Amino acid sequence: MAQDERGEDPGRGRVEMIPAKRRALILERLKRDGAAAIQELAEVVGASASTIRRDLEHLVKQGALERTHGGALLQRTDHATFEPEIAIAAQFARAEKEAIGAAVAAELQSGQSVIFDASTTVLAVAREVAARRLALTAVTNSLAIAQVLADVPEVHLVVPGGTVRRGSLTLVGRPGEDFLGTIHADVALLGTHAITGTTLTETSLEVAAMKRAMITAARRVLVLADSSKFSSPSFCTICDASEVSEIVTDDGIDPANLTALRALNLVVRVVPVGGSRPERARA
Structure with missing residues (x-):
């Protein structure tokens, strides 16, 4: 039976999945396989x-x-300024x-001053902080985290103020x-669009400039980047990884990327997406 744009089955009044979640799943599958047929995507997403x-x-x-014909593939040429709309990025x-x-969040301590960058991964930290009710001084340029x-x-x-970036x-x-x-914060938590x-x-130049200011403003800088962020470079440089204290990623990271970072004596924490203890390695 046909579904409407929200994934709702008009005959049953049943909501299957929000569009942003469906589209995130589609992008995840295409990022993994490069291309997929419509029927394959329908089975994966359940739509x-x-x-x-x-x-x-x-x-x-x-x-x-x-x-x-009959499907889709990722752009053959990466667009350095491309970023998904906010609802899809969140999923x-x-x-x-x-x-x-x-x-x-488990390593943050009450009494610390923490800079929260505007990123969906840092937003996940903020939600954990709220659940734990940690007593922090929090500085953020994200209205969602605020x-x-x-x-x-x-x-x-x-919330130090500024201009709201269009579409975010x-x-x-x-x-x-x-x-x-x-300011001189204890910790800065940053996201990044890509690590190459x-x-x-x-x-965005203005987003990169804010991140550089955050790096300068904190004694310890953690970059939070899920394994999909290890890709071709985006439009403008934030910094070199040697300028941050630690990179935190997940266990889906390509071993070649991890080995390359280890060769440069950088600290990388690999968090399992399952439950066992995270691995911290001086990369």
Whole structure:
């Protein structure tokens, strides 16, 4: 039976899956296999072929993939400024982000001052902080993270201000960037759009500038990057991995990438997306 755009079966009134989750699953499958047929994607996602076709057309308009006869494939040429819409990004590699978020939050201590970057993986840390009701001084340029932490009485929340970046909940520019130059936080938690070799990159100059200011403003810097982030570079450089304290990723990381980082004496924490203790290795 046909489903509407929300994945709802009109005949039964049953909601299957939100569009953002379906589209994240489609991108995850294409990232793994490179290409897939519509029927294959329908079976993976649990939706009708007509729903998958609509999802593919949506992702084509975003520039995320190309249509083929009977299916789709990832863009043959990476677009350095491409980023998925916020709802899809929140669903992409969700289990990996939640595992990383829980592992990092478990090491934060009451009384610390922590900078929370605007990233979906750092948002997972913020949710764990809220659940644990940690008493922190939290500085964030993310309106989504601010909303989560604002409900925690134990958290002293600082939102330094700026301009809301179009299509996101991220504050960039002044006065927030200037404010970061005046503080000395214990920890900064950063996301990144891509890690290529030892270079951390972003899709936007203004976002990269905020991240560099956060690195300067903290004594210890953790980069939270699920294994899908080890890819070709995005538009602009944030910094070299040697400028951060630690990279936290999941156990889906390509062994070749891990070996390359280890050769440069960097600290990498590998978090299992299953439950056993994380591996911390001086990479």
